[in-house]
Structure formats: structure tokens, C-alpha cells
Amino acid sequence: MKKNVLLVSFDDLLAYWRYRDVFGEPLQVPNLDRLCARATVFRNAYAQAPICGPSRASFMSGLSPATTGIFDNRTSIFDRVPDRALWPFRLKEAGYFNSSGGKVHHGYGALRRRHHKTLYHDNQKRFDPDMHFPQGVEKQKFGGHRGGWAATDPADDHRFYDHEVSTSAATFLAGFDAAQPFYREVGFYSPHGPFYTPARFRELYDPDRFQRPETWDRNGFPDEPFIRDRVPPNPQLEAGNTGWWQQSLRNYFSAVSHGDYHLGRVLDALEASPHAGSTLVVVLSDHGYHLGDRNRFSKFTLFEQSLAVPLIVFDPADPTPRTVDDPVALLDVGPTILDYAGLAPIEGCDGRSLLPYLRGAGDPDRAITSFSNxxxxxxxxxxxxxxxxxxxxxxxxxxxxxxxxxxxxxxxxxxxxxxxxxxxxxxxxxxxxxxxxxxx
The missing domain is CATH 3.30.1120 (Arylsulfatase, C-terminal domain)
Structure with missing residues (x-):
């Protein structure tokens, strides 16, 4: 029997395990931790582009940005790649019930109707698209990068994009009763800026406990004249504003914990559903983020911080915790899912199936390439x-x-x-x- 597939995408989540304790105040991600305790964790997984649109176009098509020619958020994948060439369509053709749910392709709204109908069986879903703050919500400014706004009334929790996404996923998992397998997407907003969350997630972290790594000041960073204008350093960081950096880091960590909370809602719903023993769970992010290193609080660069991402695969038939240190690519996600489904590889695909890695094989000499403007x-x-x-x-x-x-x-x-x-x-x-x- 073919496994169901639950694909969970975070937005701007760096390879968090590298940074859990490096700033003095530990990052709190209990639901990612409980998933990793029974999954395979790829500790050196890389995006093929350090920006949302090109990366998502890449891992949803199995084609590198150099192949698609997509290097910015203005170019849609559907301008360069037919919707029927994306690997979710292969699942649909093979009898899967395909269901969308949040930002997996680039953009927080639903796909255009013609593309949605090609790739999915259910109706388009429209979650709150307000990227700045749900309207009419009581809020407090905590400071730091982009203000650090947070909602103070728990009654407003349901207004957040991630709450709507996780509720939709939970409803789907509880109600799906067709005989066919399903492919369900869960695309979270967190921890993408401007890092708005309910205030209780800010209160998880004391900004005064965040400390800059000693090596930042002791060793400095190489000069990067070519990218300085393209990815400018942050003025507050260049001015040595430690308080602003601490507040900014709290904002990002809070947003990660907020997304982790909603991942927990989805995992709880899966475990309570009839599909718990037959659903492959794949968790990833589109790219990483700089957390003050190089005086940047941003993405866009070709350094590890922008390109290293979490990639977690849970197979309920083998809930053995494993770590894979060999370099792998987000390009590999589609080929892996198709391999699990017993489907042929994508013709011309730039990635490869990770199923051998989950069975103990590896390739420590593999070279992973990434591209940007x-x-x-x-x-x-x-x-x-x-x-x-x-x-x-x-x-x-x-x-x-x-x-x-x-x-x-x-x-x-x-x-x-x-x-x-x-x-x-x-x-x-x-x-x-x-x-x-x-x-x-």
C-alpha cells in the first residue's frame, strides 16, 4: 500500500540545530525535537537559492535555478516550467488525492485557478494574506528588527496565518476517508519577517541573555565588496547596537517557536487520525537566514547561514532516529517522495532520491551547488x-x-x-x- 505524504514547509528557517545554543538563550522547538527523535535528520541539507521564489521553484520542480533561470521573486515557476512537469502532478496522475494548504509554492495566496486545478483535487484555500499584522488585533511593540510586534490577547491567536494553516491541515487529516493515498501540503509563514507572533512566544526568551559569539568580535569577517551593496549590512548592527540585536534575535527565535507550536498541532492531528501509521512526513524550509553575523539580519547570500536548511523525513514504518551528515539538496525532495510512491524519476531532474540514505547508504563526497544573482x-x-x-x-x-x-x-x-x-x-x-x- 502506498504511503500518504505530508509535506511541511517553513519559511526562512535556518538549519536551527546549528544555532540552538550558540547565543546563550536556547531555542525552544519541542515539536521539531519530538519529530527528530523518530526520524531521519539530514544535518547538511542545502537550498539551491537563498531566496524564497527561486528555492521553492527549484524543489517543487526538481530543477536547479540555473536550469529554470529563476533567480528572483518576480519570476513565477509557471513562466518557465509547465505545471504538469512538477512532481506533485506525478502523484496526482498516479492516483494520489492532492491537497494544498499554505505557502509551499512561492506566495501566501492560492495559486491561479488553472494551475491549482492541474495540481490539486480540492478547492483553493485562502488564508489571511496580511503579511504585516492581522487587522484590528491588540498588539505590543517589543523592538528590534521590523519592530517586533506581537499580539497581546490570546483570543486573537486564530487570526494568524499559521493558525489557519495548521487548523486546515488538522481538519483534513481528521476527515480524509478516501481509499486512495493523499499528498497534503502544509506551508507555514513562520519564521519569515516581520516575525509577528502572539506575545507569549516573545515571553519565552529573555533578550538580555542573548550573547554575541566571541569569534564575531575576536576574528571579524572577510571583506565582501562585491555583495556589500547587493546585501547591505544592517546600520544598527554596524553601529554596535547590541540591544537591538538581542531584541531582533528574540523576534526570530519567537517566530521559530510559533511555527514549531503549529507543527505540533499538525503532528497531534496526524497521530490522532487513522493515517498515523501510513503517512510519510517531510519537513523542510526554503532557505536559511543570517542572525546578526556579518552585521546582517537577512538572507540572500551564498554563505552557510542562508543556504543550510532543516530537512527531516519521518517514515512511520521505521521510526528509528538517524542523522545523515552527507551533503544533500532540497532538489532531492521530489525524487525522494516519488521513490517512496514507487514512481519513476523525474526526467532531467537535477536531484536524486534520498531513500538510500534512509536505508543506511550515503555519499560523503557529493557536491551540492547553489546559485544566486x-x-x-x-x-x-x-x-x-x-x-x-x-x-x-x-x-x-x-x-x-x-x-x-x-x-x-x-x-x-x-x-x-x-x-x-x-x-x-x-x-x-x-x-x-x-x-x-x-x-x-
């Missing part, structure tokens, strides 16, 4: 190489240097083979970066 990058083994469009390059050992503060340079033994691999992929996919002779 600034250039391209590859992660292989313990190194990340970035090549920008102006020809400049950076090489880091990301296992020993989490914040990428020490550029190893061109003379490091890892440079030449990594640069050759990155240039090979870029040539194969028609992506142009800076000087390719190794001298740029």
Missing part, C-alpha cells in the same frame, strides 16, 4: 567555495568555521578540485560566473 557556490565534504560574478572567490572549512570567518584562499589543497567542480556544473547548466581560468 551574485554567483554560485558548492559545498563538498567540509568545504564551501563561493565564486562571484566579478571573479572573486572565497573558500571556507565550514565544519571548523561555522561563521565562515577564515578564507582559506586559492593555495589551499581543496581549492582547485572544488573550483573545477563548480565551474563544470555551471557550464553544464549554462550559468555564467566570473573569470573561469582560476585567476579572477
Amino acid at each position: 551574485d554567483g554560485a557556490t558548492v559545498r563538498q565534504d567540509r568545504h564551501r567555495l563561493i565564486r562571484y560574478h566579478d571573479g572573486s572567490v572565497q573558500l571556507f572549512d565550514v565544519e571548523s568555521d561555522l561563521w565562515q570567518q577564515h578564507d582559506l584562499g586559492r593555495d589551499d589543497p581543496a581549492f582547485a578540485p572544488l573550483d573545477a567542480e563548480l565551474r563544470r556544473v555551471c557550464r553544464a547548466q549554462g550559468f555564467e560566473i566570473g573569470a573561469t581560468d582560476g585567476t579572477g
